[in-house]
Amino acid sequence: MWPSDGVVFDRGCTACPRLARYLAEGRKQYPHYYCAPVAPFGDANARLILVGLAAGFHGANATGRPFTGDHAGVLLYQTLHRFGFASRPVSVSIDDGLELFDCRITNSVKCVPPQNKPTSTEIRTCNRYLAAELAQAPRQVVLLALGSIAHGAVLRALSLPPARYKFAHAAEFRLPGGQVLLDSYHCSRYNTQTRRLTTAMFEAVFARARSLLDAMD
Numbered sequence: 001m002w003p004s005d006g007v008v009f010d011r012g013c014t015a016c017p018r019l020a021r022y023l024a025e026g027r028k029q030y031p032h033y034y035c036a037p038v039a040p041f042g043d044a045n046a047r048l049i050l051v052g053l054a055a056g057f058h059g060a061n062a063t064g065r066p067f068t069g070d071h072a073g074v075l076l077y078q079t080l081h082r083f084g085f086a087s088r089p090v091s092v093s094i095d096d097g098l099e100l101f102d103c104r105i106t107n108s109v110k111c112v113p114p115q116n117k118p119t120s121t122e123i124r125t126c127n128r129y130l131a132a133e134l135a136q137a138p139r140q141v142v143l144l145a146l147g148s149i150a151h152g153a154v155l156r157a158l159s160l161p162p163a164r165y166k167f168a169h170a171a172e173f174r175l176p177g178g179q180v181l182l183d184s185y186h187c188s189r190y191n192t193q194t195r196r197l198t199t200a201m202f203e204a205v206f207a208r209a210r211s212l213l214d215a216m217d
Helices: 017-029 071-082 120-135 148-157 189-193 199-216
Strands: 048-054 103-109 142-146 172-174 180-184
Touching (some): 071 189, 071 199, 103 120, 103 148, 120 148, 142 148, 148 180, 180 199
Parallel strands (some): 142 180
Antiparallel strands (some): 172 180
């Protein structure tokens, strides 16, 4: 588990009152759930950083690991394994032995929000952790934003103007700091079941990420 250093991650953070109350309610209803801010998962020096939206109530909020235990993680970990970023294609629990290679998964908002919808204030409040995380990342890194909220959170964390970088699936941006920002629709149940995001579309984004990383070697 990522250390709770209070800079990149703080397991005891209660800066967002609504989210802190929701977590407290979750602990009462599901005492066996993790129900706390969820740490980034993966290599601190990874050159591929995936940025999601927030913890899912019955996924990361239950297990303590991003995209683990819910539908959104099914396609994600399957794809990570296919492209050599994960040791196995299925993520079941925090102690299942799964490892990431040259990859890290983090979220724009570390706590689970009601209806999976963080407020703009909550996104801004939590952004300091993402900013600190990206400040410690290698200069040459591929940032893969899963959804428009993650895209915006990355730009905010890097102090970049959103008007210059419009979110679109498979969009690619060379950022002033040397990073590359890739966009994908979020691998949520809604997006995959409505086929707004297909497996082929998702894999194409990861193929591009792999190509960019190979070019950095």
